Amino acid sequence: MAGLTKTFGRTTVLRDAHVDLVPGKIQALIGQNGSGKSTIVKVLSGFHRPDAGATLHRGGRSYDLPLSAHELDELGIAFVHQDLGLVDAASVVDNIRVGRFSRGRLTRRVDMRQERAAARRTLDRLGSSIDVDGPVGALSAADRAIVAIARAVQSLRAGDGVIVFDESTQSLPPEVLAGFYDTIRDLAADGTAILLVSHHLDEVMALSDSVTVLRDGRVVASAVATAQTSVRELTRLMLGVDPQVHPLREEVETTPADVVLTATGLTGRRLRGLDLQLRAGEVLGVTGATDSGHEELPYLLAGARPGRGTVACGGTTVSLAGAGSRALLDLGIALIPQGRTTAGLALGLTASDNVSLPRMRARNSRYRLSSGWQDEEARSVITEFGITPPRADLLMGAYSGGNQQKFLIGKWMVARPRVLVLHEPTQAVDVGARRDILRNLRRAAAAGAAVVVISIDEDDLAAVCDRVVVLAEGRPSRQLAAPFTAEDVLGTRVSALEKQS
Amino acid sequence: MSTTTPDTGHARADGPRTEAPALAPRPSWWARTGPADLTRRGAVVVVWALMVVAFGIASPHVFLTSGTLQIILGSHGELIFLCMALVCVFSVGEFDFSVASVMGLSGTATSVMYVTHGWPMVAAAAFGLALGIAAGALNAVIIVILGVDPIIATLGMATALVGVALWLSNLTTVNGLPFGYSDIATTHLAGLPLFFYYGVVLVVVVTYVLFATPLGKHMTFVGANSEVARLAGVNVNRIRFGAFMFSGLLSGLGGLLLAANIGGYDPVSSTASLLPALAATFLGTAIIVPGRFNPVGTWIAVFFLYTGIVGLQLLGLSGWISDFFFGASLVLAVTVSTLLRRRVATR
Amino acid sequence: MSTTTPDTGHARADGPRTEAPALAPRPSWWARTGPADLTRRGAVVVVWALMVVAFGIASPHVFLTSGTLQIILGSHGELIFLCMALVCVFSVGEFDFSVASVMGLSGTATSVMYVTHGWPMVAAAAFGLALGIAAGALNAVIIVILGVDPIIATLGMATALVGVALWLSNLTTVNGLPFGYSDIATTHLAGLPLFFYYGVVLVVVVTYVLFATPLGKHMTFVGANSEVARLAGVNVNRIRFGAFMFSGLLSGLGGLLLAANIGGYDPVSSTASLLPALAATFLGTAIIVPGRFNPVGTWIAVFFLYTGIVGLQLLGLSGWISDFFFGASLVLAVTVSTLLRRRVATR
C-alpha cells in the first residue's frame, strides 16, 4: 500500500502513509491513540475513501483504493475487527458464511449442507471443533474469536492472502491468548501475510516479525525487524520522546493509612463470599482467570449489579441486597466501568456535560443548574490528564479512544472519592496515555483515596499496585505484596488457574 | 445517524449460555424445542384457541360455522400485503409508516386512471403499481442516501401521499372498475376469495426469502448489525434500498387488489389500515419465531386479531369493544411474550 | 430490550477536530455560533419567513392581517400540550403513540362526568386528569417495569384507550360543559385565547426543566446512554417512569382544556391530533437546537405547519394540499437539516 492520505474536512489524519506486507510474515502496526492506525485499516477495507493517489500493489498490479468488498475478496484481503463483528443471535455457520452464501441456480436457496461443510472445513483448519449450528451468543470468548478468524480466513488460499487484525486481542481473556497467537502463527506459516494492529508492545514483540510505527498519520519507522528493536525503542518512536521507565510505584510514593472500606461476604453469580479491606492511600489490584469472579467485583462493590454482602465505608454500612448505585456512591465509592462507550460516557453529549454528570445533584440546587462549575471541572480534567484537543464544549464522540478514557477516569477523580474502583482502566489506550492514567491513579492514592484496580493486564498491575489479590472460583486464592514484577503477577495467576481447574 | 431499530430484542442471545457438547449430532427440531420453548412460540396460538372456544360457547350457531371462517379469512386480504411490506422493512432494521398511504395511492391512481381518464385497465394498473414502487424508491432515497431518520421520513411521506391521492381523485371515492378486473381478487375458490390465496402465497414467498436464501440471511444481518454485514461484504445500502422498494411494491399491489375487491377506491380510508398492519406485525414477533419479525407469525396475528373482532361482532358487541380488544390484545400478547422470553433467558 | 431511540443523529460528533490552543477561554455563544451554525439552527425559521412573504404577496389583504395571526396562534392549543408530552418522553429515549388517545380519554371523561352523570365540574375535571395520569402510569408499568417495547406498548394503548373513551361516552359526542368552565380556555387576552398562553407557559417550563435543572440533565443522559446515567447514580427507571406519567398528565391537561374550548368532547376525534403532534415534535429537532428534541423548536414547528395550512386555506386551497404540505414540509425540513448537519460534521 502506498500514498495513503486521508483528510477529514480540514484535518489530515494520514500523510502519505505506506505499509508493506510480506507473505508468511507478521507485521505489527503501532502508534498512539489517534495516530491513524484504524484509519489505515478503514481505508483498506473500503469504509473510508482516501484522498487521490492511494494505491494498492499486489502481485505486480496496482489498484486504486478504495476497493469494493468483492474486489477485496478476489484479492484475498480479509479483516478481523476490534469487536470481532459477530451477531449473537445468528448461528456459527451464518456468522462465518455471511456475505458468501452460495445460492441455488433455480431455487435461489442457500444450500445449508454445503454451507455447514464449508464452515466445518475452515474451523477444522483452525483446529476448532465448535458446533456450527449453535448461536454465537452461547460461545466462550475464545470460540468467538475463532469464529471471527474463520470468517476472515475461509476464502484465503493457503500460502496466499492478507489478514488484518485491528486490536483483535482486546476482547480476549489472557488464558486464550496463547492459543490465539498459535493460530496466527500457523496462518503465517501457511504463507499468509498478516497485519496486526495492537497497543500491547509485549504482544508485538512476541508475535511479529517486523513493526511499522505511525505518528500523527506519518510512518516514522517502516517494517523494522522486531528482533532488532526493543519495547523502549518502539515507545520512543511512537511518542517522539524518550519514555520514562522507572515504575510508577516509585515515582509517586503513597503511604497506606487506615482502613476506609470493609466489604464482607460479597456474593454474586461467581463471587462466593469475598471479604476485602481497603486502606486509604493504597492501590489494590485484583485479578484472576476468566469466570473467577474478578470481572464481577467492581460492579458488586459499586452496587451496579445485584448481589449480596455488606460494604462498610466512612462509618456507614450498606447491605448490597436491594441497594443501587446511588447508595454506594453516597458512601464515596466511584466506579469506572469497562466499556467506555456503552457504560462510561455518552458520546453524543459534550465533554463538560459528561464530566459533571455525577455531581449534577450535589453541586446544584434542585431547581437551577449553575453552569460555571461544569466547565471548570471539565477544564481541570483536561489539564490534569493532558487531553487534546483541550475543549470542554466538544462532543465526547469527537475525541479519540485514549482521550475518552482519560475523561472517563477524570470525571470520577474530580470529586475526590474515598474509594476509586476501576475495571480495565487502560483498555485500548496507547503507552503514553496509559502512563498518564496510571500516574493519576497513584496520585489519587497519594492524596488519600483507596484505589482498586481490577484488571487482567499484568503490566498495569505491576506498575501501580501496592498489593495484588488473585481470585479463583469466586474467592481470594493468592496475594502478592510490593515489590513484584509483571512476571510475578502472571505466574501467580497461572497457578491460581491451575488450582481452579 | 442512529438507525432507530424497531427491533424487539433481536440482538439478545436467544438461549441460555450452555456448555454444548462438542460436535454432538444435530438434534431434531422437536428435541431442540423444549416445552418452555413451545409455550414461548405458541402462547398466542393458545390464546387464539381459547378465544375460539369462548366464542363457540357464547354463540355456537353463528360462530362455529364455515361462514365465520370465511369472513375471518376472506376479508382484509390487503392487510397481509401491508404486513409483509412491514416485515421486510423491519427485518433490515428500518421503519415504514407509509405503507397504508402507498396502498391508498396505488389503489386510487388505478381507479382514477381507468374510471376518470379512460385508460385501458392494464395501463391503469401498471401506473398504480409504478407509483407504489416510485413512492418506495423515494422513501429509500431520503432514508438510505440522504440519511434521514426513517420514522420521520416515512411519517411525512405517509401524510404527503394521502394528499397526492386526494388530489388525483379530486377528493372523492372513485368507482366503476370493470368486472373482469374485480374477478382477480373476488373469484372464490373453495369458499375463499383469490385475495386470500395471494396472501398465503406472499407469506410463503417472504418466509422462503427471509429464512432460506442468502438475501434473507443478509437482510437479517443488516437488521441485527449493519456494520457487521457491511464488513462481511454485504451491500448494506442496496439491501436497505431494496427493502423500501419492495415495501412500495407490496403496498402498491395490496392497493391494486383492494381496488379490485371493492371495485373502486376511497383515498382517505387507506390510512385506517396502518394501525392494524403495525399491530399485527408487532404481534407477529410474539409468535413462532419469538423476538423476530416473521411472516408466518404475522399471518397468524392478522387472523388472531380478526377472529376476536368478528367474534365480538357476531355477539352483537361492536363499537368501542373492537378498539379496546385490538389494543388490549396487542399489549397483552407482547407483554406475555416479553415476560416468557425473559424467563427463559434468565433461567 | 432495544431502546428504540427516536434520536435524530444525536450520537454523531458535531464539530471538526481542531488544533485549538491549549485551554483557550470559552468563546462566547455568538463566537461559537458561526454563520453555518446559524443556518443550521435557523433553516426552518428562514423557510417560515419566506413562506410568510410568499403568502403575503399572494393575498396581501387577507393574509397580512392580525386576524391571520390570531387564527394561527389561537387554534390548536392542545397540540402544544401533546408535543410537550412527546418531547419529555422522546428526551429520555422512549416513544409514546398514546398521547392523543390519552387526551381524548381525559376530555371525554370530564365531559361525561359533568354532563351525563351530573358531577360537580371540579370533580369531573379532577377525574379526567386522574385518568390521564393513570394511563401514563399504565404505560410506564408496561414499558419500564415489564420491559415491553415502547412503540408496541403505546400503539396498543392508543387503540385500547379510544375504546375506553367510546365506552365511557356511550359512543356519542358529549356537550354542554358550563360557560364558566369554557372561559378558562377561551377568554381572550390581547386578541388571543388563554389556551395559547397556557401553551407558552408550558413551553417555557419544559425548556427550563430540560435545559436548566439537574433533572433535565439527567433526562438527557438517560436518553443518550441510560447505562452511563445509572452508574452515575441517576435513578434511571424513576426518570423513565416519570416521563410517561408526565406525558399522561400533560395529555390529560390538553384534553381538559380542549373540552373547555369546544364545550364538550367527541372521543373519536382525538386520534386526528397524533400525526400533527408527532410531525411538529420531529420537525422541532431541526430548529434552534438541531438534533435534539427541544420545546422551543417544537413550538415554532407547530406554528410553522399551521402558517402553511392557514395560508393555503386563505388562498382557497384546501383538501389535498394541506396534507401534502404537512407531509412534504416535514420531510423537506428534516432532510435539509440532516444534510446541513452532515456538512458541518465533515468540514
Place this chain on the structure above:
Amino acid sequence: ATSASSNDPGVAAAQKVVDSRLGSQTFKADLPAIDQIAKAKDKKVLYTAISLKIPYFQNVLKTMQSAAGLAGVQVDGCDGNVTPANIAGCVTQAISQHYDAIVLDNIPVDLIGQGADALKGAGVQIISAEGESLPAADGVTYAGTGGPEMLQAAANWTIADSGGKANVLIVQQNDTPLQVKYVSQYMQPTFAKNCPNCKVQVISVTAAQLGNLGTQVSAALLKDPKIDYVVSEFDANVQYIVTGLQSSPRGKSVKLVGAIGDLAALQRVRSGQFQRADVLVSPSYAGWAITDQTLRVLVGAKTWDRLDTPFRTFDTSNIGDVTVAQDGIDGGAIVGGDTWSHVFRASWGLS
C-alpha cells in the same frame, strides 16, 4: 325564528316550512298492507351502517332488532367503520353467512362496487337506507329516512332567521357521492329558490382532514368577514367548526346551524354555545321505517317510494319545551312521541 317582518315571498315560504317543523310531529302514512308477513319468519337480515361508532346507527339497529323480531326476523349488525375495505367485509359476511337481505345505511350502493352483483348473485336482497327517497331500481330497494328534507329544513331555517339576507358558509362532507349530492341538489337549490339575496359559499372536508376543519372555517371567515351563518351538513362536524369559531376574531357573532343531529347538537342549542338550530329525526322512526321496507322486500309485498319523515327543527324558541336527553331521542319523545310504530305494525297485520 321570528323575523317574519319581511314580506319577501321566499322568506315567507321558508318561514312556513320552518313553522311546520317546530312543533310536535305526527307520523302519517298510507301504507299498503303486507298480507303474508308469516313468510318472513326465520329470515336473516344484516344491517350494515357506515359506522356503528355513531350512536344514531346503533339505535337504528336496536329498533330494527326489536321491530323485526315481531315478525320473527333476525337482524344482525356489521360495522362499516367508514372504510370501503370493512364494508366489503360486511358484504362478504352477508353472502357467506347466507343472509336473506342486507341493509346499507348511509352507504351508497356504488361504494360496494361489484359487491352488489355478488349479493344479487347469491340471492341477497339489497335495501339502501342512504337517506334519499327513490323508486326501487336495478335490484336495489330504497328506504329513505328524510335526509334531503332535513337539509332543506336547515337551509330554510337560515333563510327565515336572516330575513332573506344570510351570508352562508356551508360545510360539505366529501366522503361519499351522496354527501356531495345533499348539498348540491338539495341545500343550494333551496337557497337559490327562497333566498335570491343570500350569498352561499361551500367548503368541503373529508373524514381524514377533520383536524384542519377548524382553521379552514377561520380562514373562510377571515376572507369574507360578512359571513354570518355556518351550516354544517352533519352535526358530527360541528365540534371542529366550533374550534374554528373560537379562534376566529368574530367567531362569536356567527350563527351555526346543524342537521341530522345528535344529543350534543341539542345540548349546544339549549346552552346557546354557537349552535342556534338543529334538525333531527328519531332513530326509532328510522329503524321502523327501514324494517318495514325490508319486510316488504323479504315477503315480496309492495314497497313504498317515499314516506313523510317526522323530523323536527329545534331552535331557541322551542328547545325549552323538550327534555334534552338521549332516551328522548331514542324513543322519539323529542319529536313528539312515538307516532309511527303502531302505523307500521298495523300495516303488517300485527297491531
